[in-house]
Amino acid sequence: MTRLPTVVTSKLPILQFPTLITTILEHSSKMKQIERDYALAKQEMHYSYELEKTKLEQNLEQFEIMAKLTKKQFDHGHIERMQILQSVTTISQAMSNLQDKNSIESFRETIHLLLGSYQQSIVHVKTVESNQNKLIGRL
């Protein structure tokens, strides 16, 4: 573009050269500005993409951590409840062989106490469920 036909430039009045040069320089500066703007916009777009991608990855990571924690909570409660129930099984089996009323009564009280603990532990499931519902809500 800057290589102007010699036929014309050789006949161009000397006073019009500055206008021509200014036009060319302006064009060159506009083109450079376009390149700069493009590079900047491209970079911004890339950063914004990377940011969104990181957010998504972190979101999944947090979700996985929460899910693991909920599982741990549930499993802990389950083991506790199973131990209680196994104790109740043992006591109830032993109780069926008893004849003495006092002993039977004391075994029954123990069973009631254990079942109370079981009930308390099952309430814990609600907390786990509430955490799980939060996770379902985050889907």
Next chain:
Amino acid sequence: MLQYFIGAVFIAGIGYILDESVESSKRDKRKKLAKKQDYYEEKLSKQYDYNQQKKRSLLFKQIKHEQSKLKEERRELAKIRNSLQRGSSEYNTILQQIAFITQKINQKQEDADSVRG
């Protein structure tokens, strides 16, 4: 005088051509940026879909795991119930617990179905 006129026309022509090339370059860059934007949006959308799938699968497995553990508890409760005297207060408490656990197991099934979609 004629030379000035020709010169002015020539410079105007050059100016027009250069302006056109600027506009064309702008259009070209805008097109490239739009293409890049589409590319990034598609990649993010794929990542989002992957996340959702992973979350759903994770939750589904967890819910099914909990359901199976609750079934284990229900089996244990049923064993206890069978060894207790029918109508006793312990027997009735166990019955209540079995009903509660059954309700939880059914709830887990509903949750699993909703997560699986």
